[in-house]
Amino acid sequence: MKGTIKDLLQIPGVQGYVVAQGKNIQIKLPAKHRFASAKDRLMHLYHDLSKDDKRPGNTVEILLDDTLMTAFLSGNTMLLVLSSLRVNQALLRMTGKLIIANLGKE
Amino acid sequence: MKQEISGDLANTRCPEIIKILSLGKRTGRLYLTNGAETGNIYFSEGEVVHAQCATLTGIKAIHEIAVWTSGEYRFFVDEPADMQTIIMAVDEVLSEITGHLRQMDKITSLIPSSAAVYALEPDIREKEIQLKSIQWKVLAAIDGKTSIADIAQAIGFGVSDAMKIVYTLLRMGLLRDAAPHEIHNERRSIHLPETEFIISLKESLTRAVGPIAPYLIVETAGELGTDLLTDSTDQKAYLIETISGKIPNEKMSLKFLDDMTDWLKAEV
Numbered sequence: 001m002k003g004t005i006k007d008l009l010q011i012p013g014v015q016g017y018v019v020a021q022g023k024n025i026q027i028k029l030p031a032k033h034r035f036a037s038a039k040d041r042l043m044h045l046y047h048d049l050s051k052d053d054k055r056p057g058n059t060v061e062i063l064l065d066d067t068l069m070t071a072f073l074s075g076n077t078m079l080l081v082l083s084s085l086r087v088n089q090a091l092l093r094m095t096g097k098l099i100i101a102n103l104g105k106e
Numbered sequence: 107m108k109q110e111i112s113g114d115l116a117n118t119r120c121p122e123i124i125k126i127l128s129l130g131k132r133t134g135r136l137y138l139t140n141g142a143e144t145g146n147i148y149f150s151e152g153e154v155v156h157a158q159c160a161t162l163t164g165i166k167a168i169h170e171i172a173v174w175t176s177g178e179y180r181f182f183v184d185e186p187a188d189m190q191t192i193i194m195a196v197d198e199v200l201s202e203i204t205g206h207l208r209q210m211d212k213i214t215s216l217i218p219s220s221a222a223v224y225a226l227e228p229d230i231r232e233k234e235i236q237l238k239s240i241q242w243k244v245l246a247a248i249d250g251k252t253s254i255a256d257i258a259q260a261i262g263f264g265v266s267d268a269m270k271i272v273y274t275l276l277r278m279g280l281l282r283d284a285a286p287h288e289i290h291n292e293r294r295s296i297h298l299p300e301t302e303f304i305i306s307l308k309e310s311l312t313r314a315v316g317p318i319a320p321y322l323i324v325e326t327a328g329e330l331g332t333d334l335l336t337d338s339t340d341q342k343a344y345l346i347e348t349i350s351g352k353i354p355n356e357k358m359s360l361k362f363l364d365d366m367t368d369w370l371k372a373e374v
Contacts, residue, residue: 003364007371048129060122061113090343093117094350094367101360 003098011095013087015067018080019103020046034067035082045071046078058100059093072100079103112180115140116351120147120172121203123179128152128196135185140177141329145170148187154199156187162264164191165202170264172203173210176329176348210266213273217254220265223284224272225250231279244271250284296320299334303342303369310365311349314358322349339373346370 005028008014016029025043029036049060049071062069063085070092072079079100081092111126115138123136124147131152138145145159145167159167192199226248237245240263247257258268275281298304298320311319326349327334332341346366353359 003367007367010371048126059117060126061111061117063110063112088340088343089114090340090347091367091370094343094347094363094370097350098360098364098367 003095003102005099008081008092008095008099011083011087011092013084014092015082015084017082018042018078020050020078020080022076029082033082042080045080049073050076050078059097061089070096072096074100074103077103110181110183112178115174115177115179116348118179120168120174120179121200121207123181124154124196124200124203127181128154132181132183133186134181134183135187136179136181138171138174138177138179140171140174143174143177147171148185150186152196154192154194154196156189156191158191159264160259161262165194165199166264166267168192168199168203169206169266172206173266175351206266209270213269216273216276217269220255220258220269221253222272223251223253224248224276224281225284227280227282235278235280241271241275244268245275245280248272248275248281296324298323301335304334306369307346307349307366310362310369311353313365314353314355314362322352326352339370342373343370 005017008017015033016027018028018035019026020043025039025046027036027039027042035042050073058073060071060073062071066085068083068085068087068089070081070083070089072081077100079096081096083092111123120138127134127136127149129152133150133152134148136147136149138147143160146157147154147168148156154168157164157167157171159170162170194202226245243261244257244263247261252260254268254272255265257263258265261268263271272281298308304323307323308319311322315322323334323345326332327345330341330345330348332345336342346363350359350363350366353362
């Protein structure tokens with residue numbers, strides 16, 4: 001399967017991403033991004049979203065002012081993609097689903 | 107900070123959204139759509155206090171909304187309910203929904219969708235049959251032409267309730283599939299446009315679901331109101347994503363997404 005982070009970052013409008021797993025969190029955002037140093041808030045979001053293992057879907061979209069946050073969840077792994085509102089949302093979700101499926105296998 | 111939540115029901119279902127809004131102790135109105143149907147669920151500091159869907163209110167309305175697997179949702183902050191029709195904790199509401207969804211799973215194993223059409227079975231097995239008045243109301247509307255959804259609307263029932271009753275009537279042997287031969291012939295005549303996109307979509311989807319691929323493409327495009335000849339990459343992506351959600355096998359669904367993501371990237 002070819003869904004990679006590189007593919008994700010090539011989608012116009014994608015600003016960066018966050019990968020959280022267990023106690024680890026990796027934030028890849030431009031230094032000036034409003035969430036670049038929001039580690040605690042992102043961790044809190046991860047814990048809120050990942051604690052329910054009986055969710056019917058595995059994608060959650062949150063619109064926060066001018067930022068679209070799309071969270072992909074699989075097991076205890078979360079990929080959170082931050083993008084502008086003008087992104088091709090369906091393409092973003094398709095790529096995100098492929099990436100989280102790959103991350104889940106690792 | 108002012109925050110608005112919105113998204114697609116194909117990705118996040120109603121119980122999930124209720125959980126998120128409840129965790130955030132939000133107050134406001136959750137507006138949901140499913141084709142022409144709309145519904146509202148009102149929250150007060152994270153508690154569900156009121157719901158409305160068509161003529162239904164309270165937990166019945168939530169049952170109706172909970173089964174929607176496509177459409178959109180949007181949360182409007184600080185739009186409180188003007189009445190209270192639900193007096194139970196969020197956990198109880200979610201547990202009600204889980205029970206209802208379990209019941210609907212059983213029903214959809216026999217009735218594929220609310221678009222299904224049934225006719226009266228002339229040869230019934232039982233000598234005596236007892237019906238409740240609501241069952242009779244539905245049975246009287248069965249004509250071999252009208253779908254369950256349309257019957258529900260005509261008699262003022264929720265679609266889920268009508269499906270439950272039809273399920274019971276089917277189990278009693280009172281109904282049969284309506285004119286399967288005509289429906290089959292109609293499906294056989296489906297013709298897809300032969301654009302590069304549609305050819306790739308059909309090939310890739312056929313690998314995932316077999317010969318029903320063309321029907322799935324036409325059905326999904328119809329649900330989304332997408333023109334199959336569209337040039338819009340956004341619409342194509344949305345169509346692909348929605349179709350992928352209908353592929354029951356997860357591996358095949360991901361493989362389909364993988365193939366079509368490549369195709370789309372070449373276009374972007």
